[in-house]
Amino acid sequence: GAVVSQHPSWVICKSGTSVKIECRSLDFQATTMFWYRQFPKQSLMLMATSNEGSKATYEQGVEKDKFLINHASLTLSTLTVTSAHPEDSSFYICSASTPGDTQYFGPGTRLTVL
């Protein structure tokens, strides 16, 4: 099956710093990538949808200036959490898909902001 990687798998940072998370589709070209956030024992909340070469579409309530998404190629999307605060601590998961296909999820990145 299709493989999606995420880097880093976990990160601890100080409040006020920015953190970049990479999402890569390893064996297929993903026209669309999705970024989710998951709190402990809760469901996945879609943050934004990104299409290669265009601006990301953010879900209601998600600050686009705080969560910067770049989808520079068909195999790479990045999420940058700017000026992170403790309330941004969460499990961030990306998924990649092609039109009409399944979403393949990355292993997730656990962010802890001190």
Place this chain on the structure above:
Amino acid sequence: GQQVMQIPQYQHVQEGEDFTTYCNSSTTLSNIQWYKQRPGGHPVFLIQLVKSGEVKKQKRLTFQFGEAKKNSSLHITATQTTDVGTYFCAGRAGGTSYGKLTFGQGTILTVHP
């Protein structure tokens, strides 16, 4: 907006018992997918249902898609300890074959040996 409700939130069973989780959408779905997330892991795709009334089986797992394409269920026969995890349904809005998925809240399954 589209809402996907999933019940129950938690289910504790003895090994060998059956388990069912139900998913209901506020709107007609184009398709529905099911995922399993082990503790500490990420969601893993199980199956996609597209047709009205569709039933698919994977060994001990049976997936159903309602006639109105607004509800779905996942049934596990004779649970095993390896079935432990959170099961999520995720629906795509009707009229689209791709695009964002709306996830249900998930059902956390615990299996006691």
